[in-house]
Amino acid sequence: MAEENKTNGSNLTTGTTGAPGTNGRNGKDGKVGILEKVTTGVKDDIQALRTDIPSKAKEQIDGLKDPTKTQVYTSIFRHKHDDTPRNRALGVLSNVFLHLHPAKINRDAVRYSYTWGMGGITFYLFIILTYTGVLLMFYYHPTKVQAFRDVLYLEHDVPFGKILRNMHRWAAHLMVIAVWLHMFRVFLTGSYKKPREFNWNIGVLLLVFTLLLSFTGYLLPDDQLGFWAVTVGTNMARATPLLGHEGPFGHQLGMTPYNDVRFGLLGGSIVDANALLRSYIWHCIGIPIVASVLMIVHFWRVRKDGGISGPGQVMLQEEADKPRRGPKAAGE
Numbered sequence: 001m002a003e004e005n006k007t008n009g010s011n012l013t014t015g016t017t018g019a020p021g022t023n024g025r026n027g028k029d030g031k032v033g034i035l036e037k038v039t040t041g042v043k044d045d046i047q048a049l050r051t052d053i054p055s056k057a058k059e060q061i062d063g064l065k066d067p068t069k070t071q072v073y074t075s076i077f078r079h080k081h082d083d084t085p086r087n088r089a090l091g092v093l094s095n096v097f098l099h100l101h102p103a104k105i106n107r108d109a110v111r112y113s114y115t116w117g118m119g120g121i122t123f124y125l126f127i128i129l130t131y132t133g134v135l136l137m138f139y140y141h142p143t144k145v146q147a148f149r150d151v152l153y154l155e156h157d158v159p160f161g162k163i164l165r166n167m168h169r170w171a172a173h174l175m176v177i178a179v180w181l182h183m184f185r186v187f188l189t190g191s192y193k194k195p196r197e198f199n200w201n202i203g204v205l206l207l208v209f210t211l212l213l214s215f216t217g218y219l220l221p222d223d224q225l226g227f228w229a230v231t232v233g234t235n236m237a238r239a240t241p242l243l244g245h246e247g248p249f250g251h252q253l254g255m256t257p258y259n260d261v262r263f264g265l266l267g268g269s270i271v272d273a274n275a276l277l278r279s280y281i282w283h284c285i286g287i288p289i290v291a292s293v294l295m296i297v298h299f300w301r302v303r304k305d306g307g308i309s310g311p312g313q314v315m316l317q318e319e320a321d322k323p324r325r326g327p328k329a330a331g332e
């Protein structure tokens with residue numbers, strides 16, 4: 001037993017493996033064992049290189065002939081190109097961008113004659129607005145001294161400035177029109193009904209935020225049009241129930257022109273520098289962030305509610321003429 005323990009100990013120190021007592025009984029044998037192992041290991045490696053390198057090289061060359069066989073390609077696309085329903089679904093599901101769309105959809109639900117494409121157009125306009133808006137931010141300062149001058153500078157001196165500003169303006173007008181039309185379509189097709197009530201409510205919020213985006217952008221050129229529009233708009237806020245100093249119960253709640261909701265919106269009691277800065281921050285940061293989050297929820301819900309609602313099922317004449325079974329057969 002003592003001998004065995006000693007042997008095991010020697011195995012450990014020389015680092016050889018194998019059953020204790022059969023190999024590496026003393027230091028000398030241990031060294032021979034290691035040498036043999038290293039030699040056979042190296043031989044194996046050389047043999048592997050002889051066979052592996054040519055086969056790997058062949059693989060690479062084949063890959064160059066057919067790019068779909070390269071490691072880069074197969075690491076990105078993990079399925080074949082066969083045009084089968086299963087493979088098409090896999091193609092969509094295993095791609096981060098494509099998987100945003102469902103793998104299968106109801107053909108009738110995505111017809112333009114049904115959706116008018118208005119939800120998609122509204123979203124597309126929002127993307128254009130974000131893109132052109134960020135570019136406009138490079139030239140615009142939200143201060144009383146510079147704002148209007150920046151707009152003139154954009155209109156007359158900045159290369160492509162006029163088209164940039166007008167793309168932003170026109171996309172803004174169109175987005176307001178598109179969102180109304182989208183809501184109208186959803187209403188006409190009854191798509192606000194179960195199970196889509198929640199998404200209708202998200203939509204109502206999106207409508208409000210779209211209008212707020214439009215309204216806050218109005219003041220930014222700091223021209224007469226925007227100034228008076230915001231003067232009228234925020235004067236209406238005086239009459240807000242509870243929160244406006246002229247609104248129902250406002251007076252009782254201690255609202256004055258210097259602490260009510262209008263004061264909060266303008267950052268003062270008149271439309272001036274603070275109002276311009278607040279409009280700018282709401283317009284460029286606050287509202288777009290909230291609207292983007294709501295849009296993500298909105299699109300997610302469209303998927304979770306079973307996709308776009310789709311028109312009622314259409315029957316062929318021969319299907320309609322077929323004798324029916326079940327309770328409806330008796331005309332109930």
Ligand code: HEM
Pocket residue numbers: 115116117118119120122123126179182183186189191192196199200201202203204206207210295298302307308309310
């Ligand atoms: C920024 C605003 C909005 C965007 C970007 C947007 C986008 C979309 C998109 C892309 C769809 C898929 C179907 C389609 O294109 O028609 C959709 C569906 C829907 N939207 Fe909107 N939407 C917005 C505002 C609204 C508003 C204001 C409402 C209603 C108050 C609304 C209610 C709905 C409902 C209920 C659906 C499901 C319709 C169905 O399944 O047929 N959305 N939305």
